[in-house]
Amino acid sequence: MDFQLNEDQKIFKATLHKFVDEVIIPRAPDVDQDGIFPTENFKAMADLGLFGISIPQEHGGSGEGIMSCVLAMEELGRGCASTANTFGSHAILCTENICRNGNEAQKKKYLPGLIEGRKIGAIAITEPEAGSDALSMKTRAVRKGDRYILNGTKMFITNGPVCDVVLVYAKTNPDAGPKGISAFIVERGFKGFSSGKTLKKMGVKGSPTGELVFEDCEVPAENLVGEENGGIRVLMNGLDRERIVYSICPIGVAQGAFDVAFRYAQERIQFGLPIISFQMIQEMLAEMATEIHAARLMAYWAATTADQGGRVRLEASYAKLFCSQVGMRTVDKAVQILGGYGFISEFPVERMYRDMKGIEFGAGTTQIQKLIIAQELVRKGGA
Ligand SMILES: Cc1cc2nc3c(=O)[nH]c(=O)nc-3n(C[C@H](O)[C@H](O)[C@H](O)COP(=O)(O)OP(=O)(O)OC[C@H]3O[C@@H](n4cnc5c(N)ncnc54)[C@H](O)[C@@H]3O)c2cc1C
Secondary structure: OOOOOOHHHHHHHHHHHHHHHHHHHHHHHHHHHHOOOOHHHHHHHHHOOHHHOOOOHHHOOOOOOHHHHHHHHHHHHHHOHHHHHHHHHHHHHHHHHHHHHOOHHHHHHHHHHHHOOOOOEEEEOOEOOEOOOHHHOOOEEEEEOOEEEEEEEEEEEEOOOOOOEEEEEEEOOHHHHHHHEEEEEEEOOOOOEEEEEEOOOOOOOOOOEEEEEEEEEEEEHHHEEOOOOOHHHHHHOOHHHHHHHHHHHHHHHHHHHHHHHHHHHHHOEEOOEEHHHOHHHHHHHHHHHHHHHHHHHHHHHHHHHHHOOOOOHHHHHHHHHHHHHHHHHHHHHHHHHOHHHHHOOOOHHHHHHHHHHHHOOOOOOHHHHHHHHHHHHHHHOOO
């Protein structure tokens, strides 16, 4: 097992660290308070080439592996969870998915705009009555001549209120269960496609979440991704990779919260001493740092294994589960260390505490990760 980053990865992480310190962190309070899409951050990420990191060079990206996506997500999460969430939906769930599963014509048409940040991407799976049980979706797609007609409503869609391009899953054969789902690329401007309600949220407020509505929405047949009724393959192909990238986001936020709490503990004087000299504060900081370290290694290990081409279903869910739990525990301790000031919006841990809950749901809830882990353990006959 080798957890060391190679030289290129170290340089990439250092570049991103500086970018996040100088560009993302100063804007994070406004992104949260304004609760609107972070356009400037989106443009800055595009200028840095972040939207093409996992896209092969022949399609306009830089062809890096999943480890680089993990490093990007971690650093962005450290600075601003809303921006990290925007990155994940746009670059990983939409752009990378189209690259992995789309045909040459679709890649040629959609990838340049998405990689250059001229278009905003999203993915639409969840529905009001189909969350964890995503395959029970009701959105219907019926072929009529050279197009499909989509009807239904998608729920909780990150970038939904602002997206230009969205990868939508719908039933083409409702009686065939998982084998009756298909994936489509839908563009803003297609007849019958609109954004519904924008949802007011507890956290990740700068990452707009909303409903998408399809009312006799006309989608050209050439926008079918993969085969008709082959949507489950599109959905599953790369799901473990996506899960690994999303697993590290809470650890980025946790690192940001630790940094704030550590500095604060050195500066805050009570009983004539910096509070960091009190052993109960030291205990919290020690636990935070240890858990962050362990969770980070778990995500890096999963990413490294994925980059080597191994099966990572178990590793991805281990990482997603543990990183989410560590993230929640860490922000809780960070607020505690800041005392009453941790509860005040002027201090960033208040935002991080709220954001952490929001990023726990992406790529499957904690309970769903436990189910996957148990299923994999049964399949393998043990741990
Ligand atoms: C901020 C945010 C952004 C999102 N972005 C997107 C997006 O871009 N695209 C998209 O398609 N979706 C998105 N989602 C939806 C997200 O994937 C779902 O919220 C998630 O899948 C859970 O579905 P649900 O909220 O309907 O909860 P439910 O599935 O109704 O679950 C409710 C509770 O029951 C638990 N539960 C469910 N099934 C089981 C079971 N079998 N065993 C034990 N416990 C169970 C869950 O863990 C949860 O605690 C987003 C959600 C949020 C909050």
